Amino acid sequence: VQLVESGGGSVQAGGSLRLSCTTSGIIFEEYAIGWFRQAPGKEREGVACIGNNDGTTYYTDSVKGRFFVGSDNAKNTTYLEMNSLRPEDTGVYYCGIGPPALSDPEFWIATMLSEYDYWGPGTQVSVSS
Numbered sequence: 001v002q003l004v005e006s007g008g009g010s011v012q013a014g015g016s017l018r019l020s021c022t023t024s025g026i027i028f029e030e031y032a033i034g035w036f037r038q039a040p041g042k043e044r045e046g047v048a049c050i051g052n053n054d055g056t057t058y059y060t061d062s063v064k065g066r067f068f069v070g071s072d073n074a075k076n077t078t079y080l081e082m083n084s085l086r087p088e089d090t091g092v093y094y095c096g097i098g099p100p101a102l103s104d105p106e107f108w109i110a111t112m113l114s115e116y117d118y119w120g121p122g123t124q125v126s127v128s129s
Contacts (some may be wrong), residue, residue, distance in 0.1 A: 001025040001118070005095050008123030011085055019080040019123060021095030028071070029053055031097045033078040034112055035069060037125070039091035046109030047093070050078060051102040062088075085127045092122040100126030 007019040021033060034049035048059045048069040057069050070083040078095060096116045102108055 001097070003095050003097065003118070003120050005120055005123040007094060008093060008125045009125040010128065013086055013127055013129050015085050015087065015127070016081070016083045017125060017126075019082065019095075021078045021080075023076045023078075023097065026076075026097065028073055028076040028101060032056075032100045032102055032108065033069075033071065034096050034098065034109060035078075035080045035093060036109075036113070036120075037089075037091040037093045041090075042091075044094070045105055046113060048073060048080060049102060049105055049108060051100045052078075053100045054106060056102040056105075058102060058109070060109075082125070085125075087127045087129045090125060090127050092124050094119050094122040 004022045029052050032051045033048040036044050037047050038044040050057045050069045052071050066084045070125045071078045096112050098112050
Protein backbone atom coordinates (compact mmCIF):
# COMPACT_ATOMS: atom_id res chain seq x y z
CA VAL A 1 0.00 0.00 0.00
CA GLN A 2 1.35 3.38 -0.95
CA LEU A 3 -0.04 6.88 -0.63
CA VAL A 4 1.69 9.90 -2.13
CA GLU A 5 0.64 13.45 -1.35
CA SER A 6 1.39 16.28 -3.75
CA GLY A 7 0.25 19.75 -4.73
CA GLY A 8 1.41 21.82 -1.79
CA GLY A 9 3.05 25.19 -2.17
CA SER A 10 3.23 28.76 -0.96
CA VAL A 11 0.35 31.15 -1.56
CA GLN A 12 -0.95 34.40 -0.22
CA ALA A 13 -4.04 34.57 1.92
CA GLY A 14 -7.13 34.19 -0.21
CA GLY A 15 -5.37 31.95 -2.69
CA SER A 16 -6.11 28.37 -3.69
CA LEU A 17 -4.29 25.08 -3.89
CA ARG A 18 -5.29 21.59 -4.95
CA LEU A 19 -3.73 18.68 -3.15
CA SER A 20 -3.67 15.14 -4.52
CA CYS A 21 -3.38 11.81 -2.73
CA THR A 22 -2.51 9.05 -5.16
CA THR A 23 -2.82 5.50 -3.91
CA SER A 24 -1.63 2.13 -5.09
CA GLY A 25 -1.91 -1.39 -3.79
CA ILE A 26 -5.51 -1.10 -2.61
CA ILE A 27 -9.01 -1.53 -3.97
CA PHE A 28 -9.69 2.19 -3.88
CA GLU A 29 -13.46 1.96 -3.61
CA GLU A 30 -13.23 -0.12 -0.43
CA TYR A 31 -11.68 2.62 1.64
CA ALA A 32 -12.23 6.08 2.99
CA ILE A 33 -9.51 8.66 2.52
CA GLY A 34 -8.84 11.39 5.02
CA TRP A 35 -6.86 14.60 4.82
CA PHE A 36 -5.01 15.69 7.91
CA ARG A 37 -2.65 18.53 8.68
CA GLN A 38 -0.05 19.45 11.23
CA ALA A 39 0.90 23.03 11.90
CA PRO A 40 4.27 23.88 13.45
CA GLY A 41 4.20 23.16 17.14
CA LYS A 42 0.72 21.66 17.02
CA GLU A 43 -0.74 18.18 16.92
CA ARG A 44 -1.99 16.63 13.73
CA GLU A 45 -5.69 17.31 13.11
CA GLY A 46 -8.30 16.02 10.73
CA VAL A 47 -9.38 18.29 7.91
CA ALA A 48 -11.72 16.32 5.66
CA CYS A 49 -12.52 12.79 4.59
CA ILE A 50 -14.45 10.96 1.90
CA GLY A 51 -15.86 7.48 1.67
CA ASN A 52 -14.91 6.17 -1.74
CA ASN A 53 -17.70 3.59 -1.68
CA ASP A 54 -20.53 6.12 -1.44
CA GLY A 55 -18.98 9.58 -1.70
CA THR A 56 -19.87 10.60 1.86
CA THR A 57 -17.81 13.61 2.89
CA TYR A 58 -16.95 15.33 6.12
CA TYR A 59 -15.20 18.60 6.89
CA THR A 60 -13.91 20.03 10.11
CA ASP A 61 -15.65 23.29 10.99
CA SER A 62 -12.71 25.56 10.23
CA VAL A 63 -12.61 24.56 6.54
CA LYS A 64 -16.31 24.16 5.74
CA GLY A 65 -17.27 26.13 2.68
CA ARG A 66 -13.63 26.66 1.71
CA PHE A 67 -12.23 23.14 1.21
CA PHE A 68 -13.73 20.43 -0.93
CA VAL A 69 -12.72 16.77 -1.04
CA GLY A 70 -13.36 14.48 -3.98
CA SER A 71 -12.09 11.25 -5.47
CA ASP A 72 -11.46 10.00 -8.97
CA ASN A 73 -11.89 6.26 -8.54
CA ALA A 74 -10.51 5.59 -12.02
CA LYS A 75 -7.24 7.26 -11.03
CA ASN A 76 -7.13 5.95 -7.46
CA THR A 77 -6.68 9.55 -6.39
CA THR A 78 -8.35 11.76 -3.82
CA TYR A 79 -8.15 15.54 -4.07
CA LEU A 80 -8.45 18.37 -1.59
CA GLU A 81 -9.43 21.64 -3.23
CA MET A 82 -8.52 24.46 -0.86
CA ASN A 83 -9.90 27.94 -1.48
CA SER A 84 -9.82 31.21 0.44
CA LEU A 85 -6.72 30.01 2.21
CA ARG A 86 -5.79 31.60 5.51
CA PRO A 87 -2.44 31.78 7.32
CA GLU A 88 -3.85 29.36 9.90
CA ASP A 89 -4.17 26.74 7.15
CA THR A 90 -0.38 26.55 7.03
CA GLY A 91 1.04 23.13 7.80
CA VAL A 92 2.06 19.78 6.40
CA TYR A 93 -0.89 18.01 4.85
CA TYR A 94 -1.17 14.23 4.92
CA CYS A 95 -3.59 11.70 3.57
CA GLY A 96 -4.48 8.42 5.18
CA ILE A 97 -6.69 5.47 4.33
CA GLY A 98 -9.10 3.70 6.60
CA PRO A 99 -12.31 1.68 6.73
CA PRO A 100 -15.06 3.04 4.50
CA ALA A 101 -17.68 3.49 7.23
CA LEU A 102 -18.21 7.21 7.70
CA SER A 103 -21.47 6.99 9.65
CA ASP A 104 -19.55 8.74 12.42
CA PRO A 105 -16.84 10.72 10.61
CA GLU A 106 -15.60 12.46 13.76
CA PHE A 107 -14.97 9.06 15.34
CA TRP A 108 -13.28 7.95 12.10
CA ILE A 109 -10.99 10.98 12.23
CA ALA A 110 -10.22 10.45 15.91
CA THR A 111 -9.43 6.78 15.33
CA MET A 112 -7.12 7.60 12.44
CA LEU A 113 -5.28 10.17 14.54
CA SER A 114 -4.76 7.74 17.39
CA GLU A 115 -4.10 4.49 15.55
CA TYR A 116 -2.89 5.13 11.99
CA ASP A 117 0.82 4.41 11.63
CA TYR A 118 1.39 4.74 7.89
CA TRP A 119 1.77 8.48 7.45
CA GLY A 120 3.80 9.54 4.42
CA PRO A 121 5.99 12.63 4.15
CA GLY A 122 3.02 14.87 3.43
CA THR A 123 3.01 18.04 1.38
CA GLN A 124 3.77 21.50 2.76
CA VAL A 125 1.19 24.26 2.49
CA SER A 126 2.31 27.76 3.43
CA VAL A 127 -0.11 30.68 3.46
CA SER A 128 1.23 34.17 3.99
CA SER A 129 -0.81 37.15 5.11
